[in-house]
Structures are given as structure tokens and as C-alpha cells.
Amino acid sequence: MPDDSLKRSSSFELKKEEEIENRSSINSLGTTEDMKFVLISSNGSPPKVLSFDEVSQLSKNLENMALIHEIALNPDFKLKPYEPCNTLEKVVKEMMHKAFWNVLKEQLNSNPPCYDHALQLLREIKECFPYIILEKNKKVLELINEKLDPSIIYEQARNNSLNFRAYADFVIDILAKSCAPIRDEQIQNLTKIEDVVEVFKGILEAIAVMKLDMANCILELTKNELIANAIEYEKLKFQETLKYDKNFxxxxxxxxxxxxxxxxxxxxxxxxxxxxxxxxxxxxxxxxxxxxxxxxxxxxxxxxxxxxxxxxxxxxxxxxxxxxxxxxxxxxxxxxxxxxxxxxxxxxxxxxxxxxxxxxxxxxxxxxxxxxxxxxxxxxxxxxxxxxxxxxxxxxxxxxxxxxxxxxxxxxxxxxxxxxxxxxxxxxxxxxxxxxxxxxxxxxxxxxxxxxxxxxxxxxxx
Structure with missing residues (x-):
């Protein structure tokens, strides 16, 4: 986190353009499209790390044949959240998480409140929704774009009238309508948390598991297509190889x-x-x-x-x-x-x-x-x-x-x-x-x- 983000602000003075350019490292919280998953193999092959975009594009991009081959032959293919194997990377990640939430709490408790981190958090959450809500639910996505409009939130923060809890309640309501039944209890528990910072912590955790659910759903829905394409693609590549080397x-x-x-x-x-x-x-x-x-x-x-x-x-x-x-x-x-x-x-x-x-x-x-x-x-x-x-x-x-x-x-x-x-x-x-x-x-x-x-x-x- 930048050192200046740790200072209290007596007023919201950042210009909108500057605020957009100086975004904190919320990516490390796993709220953006950079969130990674691990493809688990039940047959002893090394696990593979994928981004959400790689998961969604698998059926369209067959360049990574080793990965497609693994999915085709692994009957229990599953994704799980990526966790750093490197101890230092893990420690740094945990420190950044802790620092972010501490600064957010400090800013909200200042007088008058500072909304730098709050704005960044809401923007990141908004960017997550296309990854957990299907494109066909256009009305829901339009509602999210309307309610989480950066310009409106920016003006509210500038006028010191931002109701951060109200936005949390809106996000929870959307999550409740969009999550799989297995996540109902987790989302319902968010409504019982009084501390707004803890609520948003819970929101990010819920979004993370919903992203995981959606990624696994994408893989399951495209599995048959992946296998069919993989077979034809491997046959084609092998025939091309035979043109140059028939000695096996x-x-x-x-x-x-x-x-x-x-x-x-x-x-x-x-x-x-x-x-x-x-x-x-x-x-x-x-x-x-x-x-x-x-x-x-x-x-x-x-x-x-x-x-x-x-x-x-x-x-x-x-x-x-x-x-x-x-x-x-x-x-x-x-x-x-x-x-x-x-x-x-x-x-x-x-x-x-x-x-x-x-x-x-x-x-x-x-x-x-x-x-x-x-x-x-x-x-x-x-x-x-x-x-x-x-x-x-x-x-x-x-x-x-x-x-x-x-x-x-x-x-x-x-x-x-x-x-x-x-x-x-x-x-x-x-x-x-x-x-x-x-x-x-x-x-x-x-x-x-x-x-x-x-x-x-x-x-x-x-």
C-alpha cells in the first residue's frame, strides 16, 4: 500500500481522474479478473493454475493442449482458489490484506470520513459481477451498473453523503439472488454482521467462492465440447507431425x-x-x-x-x-x-x-x-x-x-x-x-x- 494511503484526509480532495489512476492493490484481495484457480487432478498429474479468463476461453482456444488433455481425461476435474506456494508471497499477501482493511476502517472512522478505499472497493466489486452473473441476466447487470455508477458514488463521497452500509446491503441482495443454493447460508449470515468493514470482508469471501462456482460450472458445461475439439485437434496436429517425422x-x-x-x-x-x-x-x-x-x-x-x-x-x-x-x-x-x-x-x-x-x-x-x-x-x-x-x-x-x-x-x-x-x-x-x-x-x-x-x-x- 502507498504510504500516503495511511494518512487521514480531512476532506475528499482527490480528483476523479487521479483517484482512478492511483488505485490500491486490491487485486491481491482476489476481487478482480486476475483471480486465479487451480485445476486439481485426481490421477497424479501436477495441478495447473488458471485465471478466470482462461477458464472461460478454454472452449474457444485450444492452444494449450496439455491443459485440454488433462480436463478431458480427468473425471473429477475441479478448480480451487489459488494459494501462493511461496511462503514469502503468502506472508506479503496476508500483510497487504490486513493493511487494506485497517486503512479502510481508519478512513471510515475519521472525521469527516475519507472514502478513498471505499470507492476503490466498490469499483472492484462492481467489476466482479460479470464473472458471477450470466450475460443473459442483462437486467440485473444493468441494475448493478446503475447503482454502482462510479460518477454517482464519487459525488456522494465528495459531498460526504456516501452511505457505505447501504451499498453493502445492495451487494448482499444481488449476491443472494445470484448464488447457488449451497451458498445461501453464507450470504444470509452477512446480513447479521453489524460492522460494515467486516461485512465487506464477508462480501469478498462470498464473491470468491461464487467465482469458483461459476468457473467450475463453465468447465462442466463445456466439457463435452472440449473433449470433441481436443480429439480432432490432436489428430490434426499428429497428422502434421507425420509429414515431417514418421519415425516413432x-x-x-x-x-x-x-x-x-x-x-x-x-x-x-x-x-x-x-x-x-x-x-x-x-x-x-x-x-x-x-x-x-x-x-x-x-x-x-x-x-x-x-x-x-x-x-x-x-x-x-x-x-x-x-x-x-x-x-x-x-x-x-x-x-x-x-x-x-x-x-x-x-x-x-x-x-x-x-x-x-x-x-x-x-x-x-x-x-x-x-x-x-x-x-x-x-x-x-x-x-x-x-x-x-x-x-x-x-x-x-x-x-x-x-x-x-x-x-x-x-x-x-x-x-x-x-x-x-x-x-x-x-x-x-x-x-x-x-x-x-x-x-x-x-x-x-x-x-x-x-x-x-x-x-x-x-x-x-x-
């Missing part, structure tokens, strides 16, 4: 490794080859070159791969425990959820096989509830057998992985919603969420690059 070794080797031929072995089964290639992404060998067209999705696919292996590992444990007579069946579901929590707490980078010891300790604790004496019998042998049974590559693990892949293939090839395979019933919710997220990536990728895959396969046919 990662794609060629990926499809070649997963080649499936018909029974007479004279022709490649293109569809099965492509499906098998997609499945390989869930158990990728790091020494292989990753297909180039998954540059935007590699981290997302790696996380899905981790999820698939975790579900297989958990289901293998449950299958093994079901074969132990001492383990009560009714305890299995609770135990399996406890193991899921243990693995989630360990982080996504954990090697599940390294967690066998902690899982075994948890099993011992479970057995000890009424079966401790029996459990101690041949304890080492039980542990050894258990470790062998749940190891990657064991017959049980391989069977559970095969069931998982079969389930995924059904999800990919049909519109049906099959029941979870045997052994996965306990994790039905997690399995279905994983499968649908994987299918979303596969279908989008095939829509863009499927034609190219078919051409590559045809070129490799003997």
Missing part, C-alpha cells in the same frame, strides 16, 4: 511386441494387437521405449499401473488368508481394508513385496484375538508359506493378475459393467474406479491415434 520407434516396437495373429497365422488381428498393447501399459518393462503418443499420460498410466499391482497384491493376500482355517471369514473384509490403509499410508512408490513383513505382523495381531496359542504352532512355517504364496510370480498371484486383466479387457471391449472377478469382491469400488480411469485414457488415445496404429500394423504384416 516406441509405437512400432510396442505394437510389434503385442502382435496377435489369426489362427492361420497369415494375418495380424489388428484389434486384439492394439488391445493387448494397451494392457501392457499396466505392467510396463522399463527397458522398453515408451510409446511416444503417451507423453501427456505417462505419469497417469504409471500410477494406474501401481494401482493395478496393488489390487492384485491385496486380492492375492485375501485369497491366501481364506485358505487358512484359523482366519475368520467375517474378519477378512475389515482386515483387507486395514491392509489397504497400510499400503496407502506407505505411499505410491512402495514395493508391495517389501511390505510383506509388516502385513505378517498385522496378521499375527489379528490371529492373537482368540487364537494366539494355535497361531504359535509352526509359526515360522506359516510365515514362509504365506510369503511364498503372495510373492509376485507365485501361482496365486499369477491367477489373480490374469483375472484382473480379463476384467479390464471386458471393460474395454464392451459397455457392460461386469461383476468383480473372484477374489476382488472386497475391492469392488477401487477396482471399478481404476478400470474406468484406464478405459477413459485408452478410448481417448484410440480416438486420436487408432488410425495410425492400424497403418503401422498393416505395414508390419507379412
Amino acid at each position: 520407434p516406441g509405437i512400432k516396437m510396442w505394437l510389434k511386441r503385442n502382435e496377435v495373429r489369426f489362427e492361420n497365422a497369415s494375418k495380424i488381428n489388428s484389434n486384439e494387437t492394439i488391445f493387448r498393447a494397451y494392457i501392457e501399459l499396466l505392467d510396463w518393462t522399463t527397458s522398453n521405449i515408451y510409446p511416444e503418443v503417451f507423453s501427456h499420460d505417462k505419469s497417469r498410466l504409471e500410477r494406474l499401473s501401481t494401482t493395478a499391482k496393488k489390487l492384485c497384491f491385496l486380492s492375492t493376500i485375501c485369497a491366501v488368508l481364506q485358505s487358512i482355517p484359523l482366519f475368520k471369514k467375517e474378519r477378512l473384509k475389515m482386515f483387507s481394508n486395514e491392509i489397504l490403509i497400510l499400503l496407502d499410508a506407505a505411499g505410491s512408490e512402495i514395493d508391495f513385496q517389501d511390505s510383506r513383513e509388516s502385513i505378517w505382523i498385522h496378521i499375527l495381531a489379528t490371529f492373537s484375538q482368540g487364537n494366539e496359542s494355535q497361531m504359535r504352532v509352526d509359526n515360522d512355517n506359516l510365515k514362509e508359506n504365506f510369503f511364498y504364496a503372495i510373492a509376485k510370480g507365485s501361482p496365486v498371484y499369477c491367477l489373480m493378475w490374469k483375472r484382473l486383466i480379463t476384467y479390464i479387457c471386458i471393460i474395454l471391449k464392451t459397455k457392460n459393467s461386469p461383476p468383480p472377478p473372484p477374489g476382488y469382491e472386497i475391492y469392488e469400488t477401487e477396482l471399478r474406479t481404476f478400470a474406468l480411469n484406464f478405459k477413459r485414457i485408452v478410448m481417448y488415445n484410440y480416438s486420436v491415434y487408432g488410425e495410425h496404429y492400424l497403418k503401422v500394423i498393416q505395414e508390419n504384416e507379412i
